[in-house]
Amino acid sequence: xxxxxxxxxxxxxxxxxxxxxxxxxxxxxxxxxxxxxxxxxxxxxxxxxxxxxxxxxxxxxxxxxxxxxxxxxxxxxxxxxxxxxxxxxxxxxxxxxxxxxxxxxxxxxxxxxxxxxxxxxxxxxxxxxxxxxxxxxxxxxxxxxxxxxxxxxxxxxxxxxxxxxxxxxxxxxxxxxxxxxxxxxxxxxxxxxxxxxxxxxxxxxxxxxxxxxxxxxxxxxxxxxxxxxxxxxxxxxxxxxxxxxxxxxxxxxxxxxxxxxxxxxxxxxxxxxxxxxxxxxxxxxxxxxxxxxxxxxxxxxxxxxxxxxxxxxxxxxxxxxxxxxxxxxxxxxxxxxxxxxxxxxxxxxxxxxxxxxxxxxxxxxxxxxxxxxxxxxxxxxxxxxxxxxxxxxxxxxxxxxxxxxxxxxxxxxxxxxxxxxxxxxxxxxxxxxxxxxxxxxxxxxxxxxxxxxxxx
Ligand code: IMP
Numbered sequence: 001x002x003x004x005x006x007x008x009x010x011x012x013x014x015x016x017x018x019x020x021x022x023x024x025x026x027x028x029x030x031x032x033x034x035x036x037x038x039x040x041x042x043x044x045x046x047x048x049x050x051x052x053x054x055x056x057x058x059x060x061x062x063x064x065x066x067x068x069x070x071x072x073x074x075x076x077x078x079x080x081x082x083x084x085x086x087x088x089x090x091x092x093x094x095x096x097x098x099x100x101x102x103x104x105x106x107x108x109x110x111x112x113x114x115x116x117x118x119x120x121x122x123x124x125x126x127x128x129x130x131x132x133x134x135x136x137x138x139x140x141x142x143x144x145x146x147x148x149x150x151x152x153x154x155x156x157x158x159x160x161x162x163x164x165x166x167x168x169x170x171x172x173x174x175x176x177x178x179x180x181x182x183x184x185x186x187x188x189x190x191x192x193x194x195x196x197x198x199x200x201x202x203x204x205x206x207x208x209x210x211x212x213x214x215x216x217x218x219x220x221x222x223x224x225x226x227x228x229x230x231x232x233x234x235x236x237x238x239x240x241x242x243x244x245x246x247x248x249x250x251x252x253x254x255x256x257x258x259x260x261x262x263x264x265x266x267x268x269x270x271x272x273x274x275x276x277x278x279x280x281x282x283x284x285x286x287x288x289x290x291x292x293x294x295x296x297x298x299x300x301x302x303x304x305x306x307x308x309x310x311x312x313x314x315x316x317x318x319x320x321x322x323x324x325x326x327x328x329x330x331x332x333x334x335x336x337x338x339x340x341x342x343x344x345x346x347x348x349x350x351x352x353x354x355x356x357x358x359x360x361x362x363x364x365x366x367x368x369x370x371x372x373x374x375x376x377x378x379x380x381x382x383x384x385x386x387x388x389x390x391x392x393x394x395x396x397x398x399x400x401x402x403x404x405x406x407x408x409x410x411x412x413x414x415x416x417x418x419x420x421x422x423x424x425x426x427x428x429x430x431x432x433x434x435x436x437x438x439x440x441x442x443x444x445x446x447x448x449x450x451x452x453x454x455x456x
Contacts, residue, residue, distance in 0.1 A: 001264075002262075002264075003219075003221070004223065004263065008227050009227065010226050011226040011229055013269060016040040019222050020056055022220065026453070028064075029055040029062050029219075030065035030221055030253055032249045032253050033069040033248045034070060034071070034224035035053060035073060038053070039051075040052070041321075049084065051080055052076060053080055054066075054080045065093075066093070068096035069253065070099045071242075095203070096144060096203060098254075100141045101141070101143065101189070103128070106128030106132045107128035109128070109167065110129070141160075161181075164180060210254075221255075223249065228339075233339070238383065246343075266346065266348045266349070267432070268349075268350050269350065272312060272330065275330070276325075283364075283393075286306040291328050308360075311360075331363075334426075348435035349434050350434075351423055354415075355404050358400060358401040358416075361397075363398055365396065366391035405440065405445055423437065435448075435449055435452065436450070
């Protein structure tokens with residue numbers, strides 16, 4: 001069977017921990033979208049592994065697959081594999097021949113275009129994700145399978161590189177170097193192709209996964225980013241360029257929707273909201289310069305709210321892992337979650353970080369929005385409309401700081417009562433059962449209510 005893991009908010013919901021935990025029962029862990037924009041840390045036997053592309057299951061001896069819906073930077077892929085090997089692991093990673101390749105000119109253009117976009121910039125990770133998906137849709141992409149066929153690779157590069165070079169030089173007025181040089185790219189990427197072939201890493205993803213399922217194996221489909229960063233269902237244009245929603249799990253692997261639909265779809269929810277980058281955020285607390293629209297600085301801010309935002313940010317470690325820049329934080333946004341529950345068809349929820357909110361007198365939730373004089377319960381379709389929404393809050397009594405490791409060991413009934421009231425409100429509103437509750441960063445700090453592989 002399959003279990004699909006999807007972020008229900010704006011990324012960074014703690015998907016990695018849940019993938020790691022439920023992944024124990026999986027034989028294969030496949031990613032279906034995104035690329036090396038998805039930083040995750042895996043802790044195994046006290047060893048910390050930082051990965052951005054290789055599925056985390058590969059650290060634990062599972063087969064890790066990068067599906068056809070992913071965009072793959074071979075340099076990152078081999079760096080991560082080599083680092084894991086240097087540390088004594090033998091990762092088994094397969095890559096879909098239909099996946100698209102991130103080339104150096106994609107990374108260069110990601111930076112150049114973001115700079116130019118100013119207010120419309122999504123604050124991308126500058127890994128070349130968007131430009132690679134653009135070329136995929138424009139039918140001028142290079143796929144993993146092309147790296148294994150030097151003639152095809154040369155032909156593709158000769159067609160596309162002059163266009164990219166002209167874009168960088170003539171439209172954006174930038175000087176270009178070897179990242180736009182056909183011969184250099186051909187030699188480098190042909191070698192990557194040779195290594196992929198030598199190590200027998202490429203697969204026809206759908207067939208590969210279906211064979212595992214037919215053999216009775218458990219497959220985990222690991223979404224990156226989150227629903228509100230989805231190119232179709234997110235807050236466009238402040239989104240990534242792929243479909244983190246569960247539909248992406250079928251298109252991005254080649255498994256049929258009926259196969260994925262027969263399995264479970266677990267929505268990962270952070271007990272509050274965090275956001276990297278710009279765009280509206282109706283339940284935002286305080287604000288962050290250069291990210292919050294119209295941020296008027298500490299002077300215009302409500303002191304108590306700023307203090308609370310800083311408290312949650314610090315307790316939750318809400319700072320970019322690479323840049324260290326503060327993330328925006330806010331209360332849980334139920335219209336956003338109702339939208340996610342519908343778009344993904346969640347069968348279960350994992351709610352993380354309830355320990356971060358412990359010790360607060362009260363915890364608020366954006367229950368609905370006031371939009372042009374009306375109360376609405378889900379996100380409106382355009383980002384401009386979303387920007388006009390004002391959250392209507394519900395207030396819950398806070399819960400105390402407790403020994404969370406003990407709570408995790410004892411189970412759901414040991415969760416403080418007020419926290420259970422909060423969790424049950426979310427579950428009832430989304431009409432979806434709770435499968436797990438994250439009560440701390442460690443692997444053991446999760447209350448497991450249901451393991452989807454065991455209940456099948
Ligand atoms: P891109 O995916 O690099 O094109 O970035 C597009 C948007 O998605 C930006 O707002 C990024 O901050 C956001 N984003 C991409 N990956 C992640 C992630 O793993 N966590 C949170 N935000 C992300």
